[in-house]
Amino acid sequence: MSKCRIPLGPFHPLLEEAEFFDIKVEGEKVVDIEMETGWMHRGHEKISETRSYTQSIFLVERICGICSTSHPFAATHAMEDIDNVEIPERAQYIRIFIGEMERIHSHLLWLGLAGHFIGYDTLWMWTWKYREPVLQIFEKVSGNRNHYAMFRVGGVSRDFDNALIPEIHPVLDMLEKKMLMIAGAAKDDPVLRSRLKGVGVLTKEDAINYCANGPTARASGVDIDVRRDDGLEYNLINFDVIVLPNGDVYDKLVLRVLEIIESVKIARQCLDAFPKIGGDYLNKVKHISPGEGIGRYEAPRGEVFHYIRSDGSNRPLRHKIRAPSFSNIPTYKASCLGIPLADALITLAAVDPCYCCTERSIRVVDKNNKKLEHNLLTMSREKTANIKKAVAGSEKTPIDRIFED
Amino acid sequence: MSDKGTEFFEKFQDKITKVIKKPKRIYFNVKNEDIWEISDYLSNTMGCRLSVCTATEVYDGLEVLYHFSDDTTGIYYSPRVKTGLKNPEINSITPLIEGANWIEREMYDLFGIKFKGHPDLKKLLTINNPHFSEDDHPMRFNRNRTKEK
Numbered sequence: 001m002s003k004c005r006i007p008l009g010p011f012h013p014l015l016e017e018a019e020f021f022d023i024k025v026e027g028e029k030v031v032d033i034e035m036e037t038g039w040m041h042r043g044h045e046k047i048s049e050t051r052s053y054t055q056s057i058f059l060v061e062r063i064c065g066i067c068s069t070s071h072p073f074a075a076t077h078a079m080e081d082i083d084n085v086e087i088p089e090r091a092q093y094i095r096i097f098i099g100e101m102e103r104i105h106s107h108l109l110w111l112g113l114a115g116h117f118i119g120y121d122t123l124w125m126w127t128w129k130y131r132e133p134v135l136q137i138f139e140k141v142s143g144n145r146n147h148y149a150m151f152r153v154g155g156v157s158r159d160f161d162n163a164l165i166p167e168i169h170p171v172l173d174m175l176e177k178k179m180l181m182i183a184g185a186a187k188d189d190p191v192l193r194s195r196l197k198g199v200g201v202l203t204k205e206d207a208i209n210y211c212a213n214g215p216t217a218r219a220s221g222v223d224i225d226v227r228r229d230d231g232l233e234y235n236l237i238n239f240d241v242i243v244l245p246n247g248d249v250y251d252k253l254v255l256r257v258l259e260i261i262e263s264v265k266i267a268r269q270c271l272d273a274f275p276k277i278g279g280d281y282l283n284k285v286k287h288i289s290p291g292e293g294i295g296r297y298e299a300p301r302g303e304v305f306h307y308i309r310s311d312g313s314n315r316p317l318r319h320k321i322r323a324p325s326f327s328n329i330p331t332y333k334a335s336c337l338g339i340p341l342a343d344a345l346i347t348l349a350a351v352d353p354c355y356c357c358t359e360r361s362i363r364v365v366d367k368n369n370k371k372l373e374h375n376l377l378t379m380s381r382e383k384t385a386n387i388k389k390a391v392a393g394s395e396k397t398p399i400d401r402i403f404e405d
Numbered sequence: 406m407s408d409k410g411t412e413f414f415e416k417f418q419d420k421i422t423k424v425i426k427k428p429k430r431i432y433f434n435v436k437n438e439d440i441w442e443i444s445d446y447l448s449n450t451m452g453c454r455l456s457v458c459t460a461t462e463v464y465d466g467l468e469v470l471y472h473f474s475d476d477t478t479g480i481y482y483s484p485r486v487k488t489g490l491k492n493p494e495i496n497s498i499t500p501l502i503e504g505a506n507w508i509e510r511e512m513y514d515l516f517g518i519k520f521k522g523h524p525d526l527k528k529l530l531t532i533n534n535p536h537f538s539e540d541d542h543p544m545r546f547n548r549n550r551t552k553e554k
Contacts (some may be wrong), residue, residue: 041530046544081430211455211504224454229479230429294430294472296456305472307459321457322508327457330507337550 003031006341021348028340033332048319053079053153053288056316060306061147063323066109069102070299071306071321072151077232077295078306082288090274091155091281092233097270098142098150099297100263104175105134106300107256107263110352111182114253117346118195123182130178140164151393157283165271171272176264184256186250188372193267196250199339200347203247206334213348216303216328216351219255220247226298236273239266247335288312299324301352325351407478409451409529421484431506432470432483437495438472440486447473447482455504456481460512462546467493469517497523514518517542 008021018039026034048056060071073095080087087095108131115123135145141160142148150156169263186192200211205222217224218241225241227234242258244251290312296305302324309318328351336344410431414421420439425432435443447453453473460469466489473482488495497520499505509520510529517540520526531537538551 036532038528038530038533041534043543081427084428208454209503211502213454224476229474229476231479292432294483303456303474305456307457307470307472309461318459318461320457322457326507327504330504333503 002026008040010036023344024182024342028342029339030336030339030344033336035329035332037192045319045321048316048321050315052314053316056319057151057153058149060150060321061149065146065300065319066106067301067304068147069150070297070304071185071323071388073099074295074298074304074306075319075321076151076153076310077297078293078308079285079288079295081293081295082291082308083285083308085154085285086283087155087233088280088283088400089236090159090277090279091283093270093273093277094150094156094160094281096233096237097160098148098156098268100266100270101134103263103300104260104267105131105138106352107260108134110256110300111253114249114346114349117349118191120191120195120346123192126178126182130175133174137164137168137171140167147216152282153288154285155280157282159281160274162274165274168271169268172264172267176261179257179260179264183254183261186254193250195343196253196346198246199247199249199343200335200350201246201248201344202331202335206331209249210334211327212302212331212351213327214298214300214324215252215259216302216331218242219244219251221245224303225318226296226303230296237266237269249346252350288314301325302328328352343375407475407480409475410478410480410482413446413451413482416446420493423485424477429479430481430483433470435484435486437486437488440484441496441498441501443484444471444473445501447484448502451475452477453482455498455502456503458508458512460516460544462490462544463515466490469495469518471498493518494521495519496521496537497526499523515542515544517545 004025005394006023006025008023009015010018010020020036020039022034023030024244037291044059048059051059057072057075063070063071070352108127112124112127112131115127116123138148139145141164142150142158150158202216202220204221207217212220212222213224221243223241223243227239228241239262242255242262244255288310290310292307292309294305294307296303304324305320305322307318307320308316311317332348332349336347414424418440420435420443421433423434433523444455448455453475456472456474458469458471460467466487468485468487470485473484475482486495493516495518497505497509499509499520500522508528509523510527512518512522513526513533514528514530528539531543536551537543541549541551
């Protein structure tokens with residue numbers, strides 16, 4: 001059978017970010033796949049060398065729009081690693097709470113996109129509905145829905161308001177209940193099973209050879225988790241690392257659902273600890289000595305790695321950043337070959353390549369306390385009716401004829 | 406340091422110089438000829454995972470720092486290889502560890518370090534960018550700037 005080449009991207013309605021896939025197929029089967037990157041290259045490492053340490057933290061927060069806390073988390077770890085800075089206990093709990101809530105909303109976003117990719121839009125609407133309250137918690141805790149700007153060398157930049165605890169508990173209860181429901185649905189739903197079970201298998205050997213990390217590796221039976229292995233803040237918390245054996249897309253979905261439930265448990269432990277632990281939340285660091293430091297953190301997608309070399313000035317001499325997708329995306333070479341083209345897209349998306357956009361949907365209320373969206377709807381209907389009236393007098397357009405038929 | 410780490414440093418004591426030890430981070434210098442053997446031991450015998458590599462330009466040359474993570478103990482082993490500023494060349498470890506493929510391409514792209522033995526050494530990030538020609542490596546201090554057309 002003759003080979004056929006299908007170019008996908010760099011700008012394509014199915015890809016949320018610019019990247020180019022060169023897929024070669026024989027009939028339905030994918031036989032070769034090449035990827036070209038570079039459309040999103042912004043030179044953060046070079047920019048960081050021209051900024052002070054505090055500015056660098058806010059700069060690296062802008063790398064990703066979804067897991068925006070993971071980069072500052074790792075960057076502050078790297079800066080603290082140079083001088084072995086101690087962090088106050090309250091700041092450690094605040095860091096964990098922010099990190100885990102972000103993991104919840106990032107996994108929910110992936111679940112929705114995965115449902116959308118396989119044409120199962122019900123899952124997409126459910127999960128994005130449950131993601132909204134999590135973003136609202138962020139708005140209450142930090143003032144921002146996406147870039148929380150909570151991290152500083154030696155602690156966090158704002159304190160957690162203990163009065164918010166009674167508001168957050170019901171959201172966590174709701175999330176746990178709904179995630180158990182989705183986990184149950186994934187077990188029984190014939191659509192999810194038939195589209196995901198046994199699709200895009202990444203074996204344990206391949207995961208180790210490609211140096212995969214995060215949920216991609218854990219779903220293939222590789223037991224690694226930076227939160228447990230590196231310790232630091234997470235030594236304060238009891239949690240389980242979830243590892244699944246099969247390595248297919250179905251296991252990656254189930255693993256993320258189970259991780260959300262685990263993150264809810266961690267967030268509850270933090271909420272229980274906040275009233276008991278008072279004191280300072282920032283250990284002010286005035287100077288970073290010459291040396292080199294490595295910091296890492298388990299982002300929702302895997303291990304984020306930051307390396308900082310300091311020469312004693314207020315700017316890093318070298319700031320190396322490695323996002324988890326950098327290690328996880330090349331695994332397509334092992335998981336995508338030999339599968340049908342329709343399954344290739346969900347397999348490519350299964351490593352959760354980073355998407356830089358979030359929807360914002362909040363009800364706007366006008367000054368009379370009426371919901372503005374209804375006004376907008378009425379206005380839109382009126383406008384359509386006016387256009388129809390105007391068009392009715394004139395000659396019919398080709399589009400009108402199509403509708404008549 | 407774990408038993409595995411002590412064994413490693415005893416085995417390669419004549420090939421390792423300038424060891425900097427911190428509680429969970431160990432940096433040491435190795436020669437270009439030995440990086441294959443040391444990477445082989447770290448990844449296959451000790452079961453470490455290659456996190457990433459960092460290339461840095463310093464006053465007397467370029468250096469590449471490999472970050473091997475021992476996930477059972479949380480310790481980073483970081484061998485450092487140095488090379489000159491003119492025609493920098495280092496032995497590739499991609500045939501040994503597939504995960505090193507992209508990062509070696511990135512270091513070739515941004516710093517111009519040629520990795521000997523890499524199966525497909527081409528630029529990674531600036532490959533499609535008309536502002537960067539083939540011999541323009543943007544992270545170098547004295548870079549060979551592409552002329553504006």
